[in-house]
Amino acid sequence: MPDEPPPLSRAERRRRTEARILEAARELFARSGYDRTTIRAVAAAAGTDPGLVMRYFGSKEELFARVAELAPDQPVTGPAEDVAEVLLASLGDKLRGDLSGTLAMLRSMLTHPDAGREVRAAITEQQRQVAAAIPADDAVLRAGLIGAITLGAIIGRDLLHLEGVRDAKAEDIVEVLRPAIHAIAQSAPAHAPAELTADLAP
Structure with a gap:
């Protein structure tokens, strides 16, 4: 019988939960925009509680800032x-x-x-x-x-x-x-x- 994997540490569980929240938020903000995306919807998509989303990220604005970005451009020089x-x-x-x-x-x-x-x-x-x-x-x-x-x-x-x-x-x-x-x-x-x-x- 194979050995069971060791239980995850609290830090690892938090990291994975944060990653799920960020992935769900990125998809919802991209699909629906800022105004129509709610913390409750993000929590539901991530399979977690709205209060946990707020505890990890503080506010909808802070969550948006973490996931919304323009891909960086390389410097433009030359002829x-x-x-x-x-x-x-x-x-x-x-x-x-x-x-x-x-x-x-x-x-x-x-x-x-x-x-x-x-x-x-x-x-x-x-x-x-x-x-x-x-x-x-x-x-x-x-x-x-x-x-x-x-x-x-x-x-x-x-x-x-x-x-x-x-x-x-x-x-x-x-x-x-x-x-x-x-x-x-x-x-x-x-x-x-x-x-x-x-x-x-x-």
Whole structure:
């Protein structure tokens, strides 16, 4: 008869319970956002008591802070062509990785002030690095548009589940976006047709 495993220590039992709570919270915040996720729902999903969730994490805000995060970006340096490839590689990594923390942050950013600030701070820092590498007078605008495109790809596929995007592979999304990101980053002299420009003029 095999030996029974030794009983878990109190510290190990707590660690496992915390891990279950964090996993349940990450999934619920990503699916429902900050406002619609409750401590009671998190406790039920984790198979524990709401009071224990509060004892371990203090409040819903503190629990949210533990699980909601934007995946960190690597520093962006070098010429515009290299910067474009770094951004595309970073987008591909995000789309292939575990986005639950990022999705929790993105789903909550319009209703939860802290989430909105975190998203803006993370994006702004990278945009400044990108703008410094773009050889154009409107570099800040171009960097902002690149940020909007890459963020929109994540939101469109994994939050809005847009048709054509929701089932797309990360590498396919990156390949379709590659010409556009390079054109914006390298300040490519692409202009709208003259008749369209005339129609848009005030």
